[in-house]
Amino acid sequence: MKRTRPAAADSPSVSAVPSEEHAALALREAAALLAPVVRWLLRNGVSYNALANQLKPVFVDAARAELERGGVQPTGSALSVLSGVHRKDVRTITEAPRGAAPVAHRGVPLASQVFTRWMTARRYRTRDGSPRALPRSGAGITFESLSRELSLDVHPRTVMDELLRLGLVTLEGDLLVPASTTFVPSRRLDELTALFSANAGDHIAAAVHNLTLDAPRYLEQSVFADGLGADSVATLHEHARAAWSDAFAMMVKQARQHVAADAGVPEAEQQRMRFGVYFYSEPTAPAPRPGKPASTPAPRVPRPRGRRTP
Numbered sequence: 001m002k003r004t005r006p007a008a009a010d011s012p013s014v015s016a017v018p019s020e021e022h023a024a025l026a027l028r029e030a031a032a033l034l035a036p037v038v039r040w041l042l043r044n045g046v047s048y049n050a051l052a053n054q055l056k057p058v059f060v061d062a063a064r065a066e067l068e069r070g071g072v073q074p075t076g077s078a079l080s081v082l083s084g085v086h087r088k089d090v091r092t093i094t095e096a097p098r099g100a101a102p103v104a105h106r107g108v109p110l111a112s113q114v115f116t117r118w119m120t121a122r123r124y125r126t127r128d129g130s131p132r133a134l135p136r137s138g139a140g141i142t143f144e145s146l147s148r149e150l151s152l153d154v155h156p157r158t159v160m161d162e163l164l165r166l167g168l169v170t171l172e173g174d175l176l177v178p179a180s181t182t183f184v185p186s187r188r189l190d191e192l193t194a195l196f197s198a199n200a201g202d203h204i205a206a207a208v209h210n211l212t213l214d215a216p217r218y219l220e221q222s223v224f225a226d227g228l229g230a231d232s233v234a235t236l237h238e239h240a241r242a243a244w245s246d247a248f249a250m251m252v253k254q255a256r257q258h259v260a261a262d263a264g265v266p267e268a269e270q271q272r273m274r275f276g277v278y279f280y281s282e283p284t285a286p287a288p289r290p291g292k293p294a295s296t297p298a299p300r301v302p303r304p305r306g307r308r309t310p
Contacts, residue, residue, distance in 0.1 A: 059083040111162040
């Protein structure tokens with residue numbers, strides 16, 4: 001193993017003051033950051049022009065937030081200067097009806113809340129810690145009572161149908177049996193992409209905050225290594241999954257307790273949080289280009305030289 005180290009999360013704050021050097025550095029690293037996103041877009045038929053058009057309102061909204069943070073009135077001219085978006089486009093964007101909230105800021109789906117409580121609350125687990133199969137309804141601990149703990153507005157049958165549709169549970173007679181222990185929608189692409197944008201968006205937001213603003217700094221660390229074989233990577237992945245399972249149970253328990261304790265916090269003062277884990281691996285050697293199989297280059301043969309006649 002050539003290197004294994006955590007990324008420093010408690011180093012001094014790096015608050016970037018706009019300059020040509022900072023702009024060039026940010027643009028270079030943004031290109032590297034966007035590379036996997038661009039691969040995803042291309043695989044889904046999204047071209048550069050389509051992305052460029054979609055980025056205009058993103059730049060305008062971000063510029064508005066930056067101006068307001070600095071106490072500057074977000075006029076059309078100010079938004080155009082800061083974002084680089086043409087004033088005509090700025091006007092079109094600012095006068096358009098406001099759309100839905102960004103995915104990362106949407107509330108947690110009720111099905112996710114119900115399933116998470118089922119997986120983590122002690123009364124819904126067996127002695128060995130595995131989640132119980134629950135009767136649909138009746139006396140005692142049932143799926144209906146679980147669902148009504150979290151919402152009286154949505155019928156438990158609706159929540160059950162959603163969990164069945166997502167493939168998270170199966171119905172065996174009158175019993176609901178968990179088919180998974182984590183809420184990862186597996187059927188609908190829009191739900192998977194919503195999770196992707198929410199998780200990755202908050203991760204990047206934490207890193208950008210740490211790079212550009214003063215304390216308090218967010219937790220944003222990683223352990224990375226190279227020089228590994230495929231079997232070692234697979235083993236480390238399993239260790240990471242086990243670590244996440246423990247962290248998941250602990251954080252859900254703590255979050256539920258704090259949500260209950262903060263029930264009286266005014267809506268205008270409420271905040272949200274997200275805690276996540278990821279694991280990624282790839283070959284360190286560049287892949288051969290299509291149509292050009294990898295091969296050992298032939299040794300260079302010196303060209304014979306002749307002597308000129310004076």
